[in-house]
Amino acid sequence: MKTKWSLDNIDFRKGTQEYIKSLDTLRLKSIENCNQYTIEQLNVWKDSQFDWINMIDKTIICYCNKKMAGFVSIKENELHSLYVDPSFQNQGIGNKLVSLVETKGMCCDTNSNSEKVLIKRGWKFSSDNIKIVSGETFYNKWYEF
Secondary structure, eight states: OOOOOOGOOOOOOOOOOGGGHHHHOOOOHHTTTTTTTHHHHHHHHHHHHOHHHHHHEEEEEEEEEEEEEEEEEETTTEEEEEEGGGGGGTTTHHHHHHHHOOTTOEEEEEHHHHHHHHHTTTOOOEEEEEEEETTEEEEEEEOOO
């Protein structure tokens, strides 16, 4: 079930160590909801270790109705991660999170879910990014802002 939100009940917070467990739970839930990947690809992605120690202070968390709805992380000049809880997807949360961090010249290695947000925000396709991780091939794309 989708959770509706409005500007009256949306809150953004800087990532801190206390949020790591909840953020990783949201990340895994979001991954499980990606239907463009095979079970094997999803398992490789879920098994990957997110570098929370180095990324938490570069993370912005979105809360809607006091519930964690999504987060965005940056690494140098790269939009590193964008995850939105499935119950909040397709309601503009990803768009709003990206708007808070994007800067001219920023790049993003994206899948087809995030790609929609980037295109809507005016990011431009740069190149295909085909990568093999643990024997599974991922067909991502690079975008630039």
